[in-house]
Amino acid sequence: xxSLNYHHLAYFWQVARQGNLTKAAEQLHVSQSALSxxxxxxxxxxxxxxxxxxxxxxxxxxxxxxxxxxAEEIFRKGSELESLLLKGEQVQNRAVKIGMLATMSxxxxxxxxxxLIRQPGIKYSLxxxxxxxxxxxxxxxxxxxxxxxxxxxxxxxxxxxxxxxARQPVAIIGHPGLALDSVFSSGYADQNWILPVEDxxxxxxxxxxxxxxxxxxxxxxxxxxxxxxxxxxxxxxxxTVMPEVVVKDELKNGKLxxxxxxxxxxxxxxxVTVQRHFPxxxxxxxxxxxxxxxx
Numbered sequence: 001x002x003s004l005n006y007h008h009l010a011y012f013w014q015v016a017r018q019g020n021l022t023k024a025a026e027q028l029h030v031s032q033s034a035l036s037x038x039x040x041x042x043x044x045x046x047x048x049x050x051x052x053x054x055x056x057x058x059x060x061x062x063x064x065x066x067x068x069x070x071a072e073e074i075f076r077k078g079s080e081l082e083s084l085l086l087k088g089e090q091v092q093n094r095a096v097k098i099g100m101l102a103t104m105s106x107x108x109x110x111x112x113x114x115x116l117i118r119q120p121g122i123k124y125s126l127x128x129x130x131x132x133x134x135x136x137x138x139x140x141x142x143x144x145x146x147x148x149x150x151x152x153x154x155x156x157x158x159x160x161x162x163x164x165x166a167r168q169p170v171a172i173i174g175h176p177g178l179a180l181d182s183v184f185s186s187g188y189a190d191q192n193w194i195l196p197v198e199d200x201x202x203x204x205x206x207x208x209x210x211x212x213x214x215x216x217x218x219x220x221x222x223x224x225x226x227x228x229x230x231x232x233x234x235x236x237x238x239x240t241v242m243p244e245v246v247v248k249d250e251l252k253n254g255k256l257x258x259x260x261x262x263x264x265x266x267x268x269x270x271x272v273t274v275q276r277h278f279p280x281x282x283x284x285x286x287x288x289x290x291x292x293x294x295x
Contacts, residue, residue, distance in 0.1 A: 006074075008042035011035055012050060013071040016060055062140065069141030095123040096282040099137060099146040102128040103200070105226045105246045108269055112147060112165070115289050122282060135160070138272060144280045145287075146272040149201060161273045165290045167266040170202055173247060174239035176257040184213055184260065192238035193217040197224040205265040206241050243267045 015024040015035065025032045043050050050064035060068055096116070100109050109126070116124045127143065134146040152162040172188070174180070180187050195217070196203040210217060220238050223229045226246050233240045234250055241262065250256040271287055 005042060005045065008038050009071055011038045012042055013068065013075060015039060015058060016068040019058060021058060065140045065142065094121060094282060096280055097125050097127065097143045099127045099129050099134045099143040101131060101134060101148040103225050104147060104149055105243060107245045107248055109147060112286065112290055115286065138274055141276065145283045148270050148272060149267055151270060152272050159275055163271045163287060164268060165271050166269045168243035168245050170205065170241055170243055170262050170265040170267055171258045172239055172241055172260045172262065173233060173256050173258055175237055176254060180259045182260050192220040194221045194229060194232045194238045194240040195219055196229065197222050200224065202241060202267055209262055209265060
């Protein structure tokens with residue numbers, strides 16, 4: 001039976017962190033040949049290839065990336081244990097990596113991470129990605145949690161845990177003072193529209209609403225990013241459809257006005273995680289806080 005050599009794993013971990021054999025060897029005070037031999041022994045023992053060479057760079061393979069994520073957790077836990085045994089205290093600095101769909105509302109993201117802002121000793125990083133890359137990095141344990149407005153289903157290979165955190169009603173929003181009713185009427189046909197792109201959940205729901213009312217909007221712009229739609233709505237005289245949370249500041253200071261809440265049209269916000277051998281407690285705390293704030 002193969003046995004994992006943690007000394008070899010530590011050498012692999014340092015090389016993966018540096019991305020360069022020379023720098024890692026200097027830091028570890030060993031020769032490059034000795035370091036390369038140690039990693040080769042780890043690969044041989046485990047029966048995997050952890051690195052690919054691209055010129056002078058070492059690039060992690062898919063299994064190498066997963067191994068690195070586990071090594072990060074293992075040696076972080078080891079550091080905590082050492083501190084506890086030697087000093088009788090827990091390590092206070094903790095970290096969480098949060099992925100977010102690039103097109104999501106930044107106001108929602110801010111409200112989700114708000115508990116971390118008030119907690120000393122926690123380092124958090126935010127990474128904007130497309131949906132496919134979000135799930136890939138989550139599966140490779142490069143992210144602890146992903147936030148998306150697209151539901152994710154599980155499969156035999158990747159058991160996604162997709163938790164609905166909140167849903168926001170979608171509204172028609174524009175500059176103040178437009179001659180528009182709070183119920184859908186012919187006045188909306190005279191307006192220019194800025195809409196999400198066609199493959200987005202909000203656009204699909206709005207298209208269904210338009211079909212129900214046999215209405216064809218005059219579309220002057222489309223965007224796949226809520227932050228961009230927020231700017232376009234604020235700086236143009238076109239109207240748009242989006243959740244109130246996206247433009248809560250503009251609605252509060254009167255730069256924009258909510259004209260109509262679309263019936264039964266919502267944007268859903270999901271938290272996506274995968275099963276981990278070393279769960280990050282910060283993620284659990286964030287999810288509990290987000291869910292309790294909606295109850």
